[in-house]
Amino acid sequence: MADLTRLTAAELSQKLQAREISSVDVTRAHLDRIAAVDGDIHAFLHVSSAALATAADVDTRRGDGEKLGPLAGVPIAIKDVLCTFDMPSTAGSKILEGWVPPYDATVVRKLREAHLVPLGKTNMDEFAMGSSTEHSAFGPTHNPWDLDRIPGGSGGGSAAAVAAYEAPLALGSDTGGSIRQPAAVTGSVGVKPTYGGVSRYGAIALASSLDQVGPVTRTVLDAALLHDVIGGYDPRDSTSLKDPWPSFADAARTGARDRSLKGVRVGVVKQLNGDGFQVGVRDRFAESLEVLAAAGAEIVEVSAPNFEYAIAAYYLILPAEASSNLAKFDSVRFGLRVNPKGGGTVEDVMAATREAGFGPEVKRRIILGTYALSAGYYDAYYGSAQKVRTLIQRDFDAAFERADVLISPAAPTTAFKLGEKLEDPLAMYLNDVTTIPANLAGIPGMGLPMGLAPEDGLPTGIQLMAPARADVRLYSVGAALEALLEDRWGHTLISQAPELAVAR
Amino acid sequence: MSEITNDQVSHLANLARIALTPEEIDKLTGELGVIIDSIAKVSEVATADVPATSHPIRLVNVFRPDVPGPTLTAKQALAGAPEHDGSRFKVSAILGEEQ
Numbered sequence: 001m002a003d004l005t006r007l008t009a010a011e012l013s014q015k016l017q018a019r020e021i022s023s024v025d026v027t028r029a030h031l032d033r034i035a036a037v038d039g040d041i042h043a044f045l046h047v048s049s050a051a052l053a054t055a056a057d058v059d060t061r062r063g064d065g066e067k068l069g070p071l072a073g074v075p076i077a078i079k080d081v082l083c084t085f086d087m088p089s090t091a092g093s094k095i096l097e098g099w100v101p102p103y104d105a106t107v108v109r110k111l112r113e114a115h116l117v118p119l120g121k122t123n124m125d126e127f128a129m130g131s132s133t134e135h136s137a138f139g140p141t142h143n144p145w146d147l148d149r150i151p152g153g154s155g156g157g158s159a160a161a162v163a164a165y166e167a168p169l170a171l172g173s174d175t176g177g178s179i180r181q182p183a184a185v186t187g188s189v190g191v192k193p194t195y196g197g198v199s200r201y202g203a204i205a206l207a208s209s210l211d212q213v214g215p216v217t218r219t220v221l222d223a224a225l226l227h228d229v230i231g232g233y234d235p236r237d238s239t240s241l242k243d244p245w246p247s248f249a250d251a252a253r254t255g256a257r258d259r260s261l262k263g264v265r266v267g268v269v270k271q272l273n274g275d276g277f278q279v280g281v282r283d284r285f286a287e288s289l290e291v292l293a294a295a296g297a298e299i300v301e302v303s304a305p306n307f308e309y310a311i312a313a314y315y316l317i318l319p320a321e322a323s324s325n326l327a328k329f330d331s332v333r334f335g336l337r338v339n340p341k342g343g344g345t346v347e348d349v350m351a352a353t354r355e356a357g358f359g360p361e362v363k364r365r366i367i368l369g370t371y372a373l374s375a376g377y378y379d380a381y382y383g384s385a386q387k388v389r390t391l392i393q394r395d396f397d398a399a400f401e402r403a404d405v406l407i408s409p410a411a412p413t414t415a416f417k418l419g420e421k422l423e424d425p426l427a428m429y430l431n432d433v434t435t436i437p438a439n440l441a442g443i444p445g446m447g448l449p450m451g452l453a454p455e456d457g458l459p460t461g462i463q464l465m466a467p468a469r470a471d472v473r474l475y476s477v478g479a480a481l482e483a484l485l486e487d488r489w490g491h492t493l494i495s496q497a498p499e500l501a502v503a504r
Numbered sequence: 505m506s507e508i509t510n511d512q513v514s515h516l517a518n519l520a521r522i523a524l525t526p527e528e529i530d531k532l533t534g535e536l537g538v539i540i541d542s543i544a545k546v547s548e549v550a551t552a553d554v555p556a557t558s559h560p561i562r563l564v565n566v567f568r569p570d571v572p573g574p575t576l577t578a579k580q581a582l583a584g585a586p587e588h589d590g591s592r593f594k595v596s597a598i599l600g601e602e603q
Binding site: 313350364368385 | 508523543551554559
C-alpha cells in the first residue's frame with residue numbers, strides 16, 4: 001500500500017468513502033509516523049491512546065451504512081491550547097501540566113461529531129505567547145525542513161506535525177499570527193478565520209479580542225474542508241457570529257479548477273514588504289505577483305500608513321488582555337499549587353505557584369499588561385492602542401475599497417535558528433509584523449507556500465487577507481494561486497522537504 | 505526613555521501575584537524599559553478625535569433565557585483541583601496572622 005501519510009485529507013477522504021482504505025489503516029500509519037519522527041520533531045506533547053479505537057468505530061459506522069461527513073475517519077492533531085476531555089490540555093505551560101479538562105472545546109466537539117480521529121495534542125509557546133515554540137515549558141518543536149530551526153509559533157507543533165506528515169490536518173489558534181507565520185516557515189497552509197467565525201469556547205484564552213481558532217494543513221482544499229467542520233455559530237461563545245457561511249471546500253475546488261483570477265483586484269500592501277524583509281522572501285513574493293497577474297488578476301498597490309503602529313498597539317492590547325485572562329491560574333480550581341516554605345495565606349500560595357508555574361515570556365507579558373492597565377497609564381497606553389486599532393481598521397476599509405483581497409509575505413524571513421532571538425524579546429515580537437494587522441481588525445487571513453528562498457532553500461509564505469466575513473475569497477483565490485504556483489514548479493512545495501531520519 | 509524602576513516592577517509583580525526573584529526583577533526592569541519605549545509610539549497617532557475600538561467586529565451584549573442548562577457536576581468541577589474536600593475547593597488561610 002502507498003504511504004498513507006503522504007496523502008492529503010481530501011485524498012484520504014475519497015479513499016475512505018470508496019472503502020479502498022480503512023480509518024484504522026490511516027490512523028495506524030500516522031501513529032507509526034509519529035513514533036518514527038517525533039523524537040526529532042517534538043510536535044506532540046501527548047499522543048492519544050484512543051485513536052485506533054476511535055478509528056475502528058468510524059470504520060464500523062461506515063460498514064453499517066451510516067451517513068458520514070467528508071472528513072470522517074481522517075486523523076487530526078489538536079493544538080494544546082484547546083480543551084479535550086480525554087487528553088491533557090496544558091497550553092504549553094507547567095502550571096497546567098497533566099490537567100485534563102472536564103469538557104471539550106466546541107471545535108473539538110465538532111471534530112468528534114464529524115468523526116475525525118484525534119491523534120494527540122501539539123506543542124506551542126506557553127499560552128500561545130511566542131513566534132518560535134521555544135517558549136513551550138516542554139521544550140521546542142523543530143522545523144522538519146531543518147531541525148536546527150524554529151517551526152514558527154505559537155503553533156509550531158501543529159505546523160510541524162502536518163509538514164512532517166505526522167498528521168494530514170491540525171487545529172491551531174491565531175492571536176497575532178500563530179497559525180499563519182508557522183505555515184510560512186514550514187511550507188504549509190494555515191487560516192485565521194474572521195473573528196467570531198469559529199467558536200473560542202474551550203480555547204484557553206490569550207487575548208480575547210484577538211484570538212481565533214483555525215485550520216492548519218498542507219493544502220488549501222484541506223483547510224477549507226476543515227474550516228467547514230469547525231465554523232459556525234456557538235451559543236457558548238458570546239463573540240460568535242450568526243452568519244451563514246458558504247462551503248469553503250466548494251470555493252477551493254472551484255478556484256483550483258478554474259485557475260483564473262480574471263477581474264479579481266489584488267491589493268499589495270505597501271507597508272508589508274521592502275526593507276527588513278529577506279531577499280528571497282521579496283523575490284518569491286514578486287514572482288507570485290507575476291503569477292497572479294498572468295492569471296488575470298488586477299494588481300493594485302494600497303497604502304496602510306497606520307500599520308506602522310500595529311506591533312506597538314498589539315503589544316499593549318495583548319499583554320493587557322492576557323494579564324487578566326491568566327489571573328484564573330491561581331492554584332485554587334485547577335492546575336499547579338506550590339506551597340511556599342513555612343506556609344502562608346492563599347495569596348502567598350498564588351504568588352509562589354505563579355512564580356513556579358509560568359515561564360519567562362508569560363511573566364514578561366503579565367507584568368507588561370499589568371503596567372499598561374495601571375491607573376495613570378491606562379489612557380496613554382491601553383487607551384491609545386485601542387485608538388490605533390480604529391485607525392488600522394480604517395486603513396483596511398480604504399484598502400478593500402480598491403481591492404477584493406490584499407496580499408503580503410506571510411512572514412518577513414524564513415525560519416531562523418533555534419535560540420537566535422530567544423534573549424531579545426523585541427526582535428522576537430517583530431516576526432509578526434505582517435500578521436498582526438489582521439487580528440487587530442478581525443479580518444480573515446491565510447498563509448500558504450510561495451516557494452523556497454534561493455539563499456537558504458527554506459520555505460517562504462504568502463499571506464492573503466479578505467474583508468471581515470469574506471473568508472470564502474481566501475479559499476477561491478488561495479486555491480487558484482496554489483494550483484498556478486504548483487503548475488509552474490511542477491510539484492508541491494512540501495514535496496521538496498528533506499526526508500527525515502526514521503527511528504526504528 | 506521610560507522610567508521603569510526595580511521598585512515599580514516589584515510592585516507590579518505583587519499586583520499580578522507572582523513572587524518574582526530579585527534577579528528576575530532586575531532582568532525584567534531592563535527588558536520592560538526597552539519594550540515600553542518601543543510601544544509608546546501609539547500615542548503619536550492616538551489623537552482625541554479617534555474613537556477607541558475594543559472589539560474588531562461590532563457586538564451587542566448576548567443574553568439567553570434564564571433557565572438552567574447543562575452544567576458540570578461538582579465531581580467534574582473538582583476533578584482538576586489541587587485540593588478539595590469532596591464538595592468544595594480547599595485553600596489555605598485567606599488572612600494572615602497580623603490581619
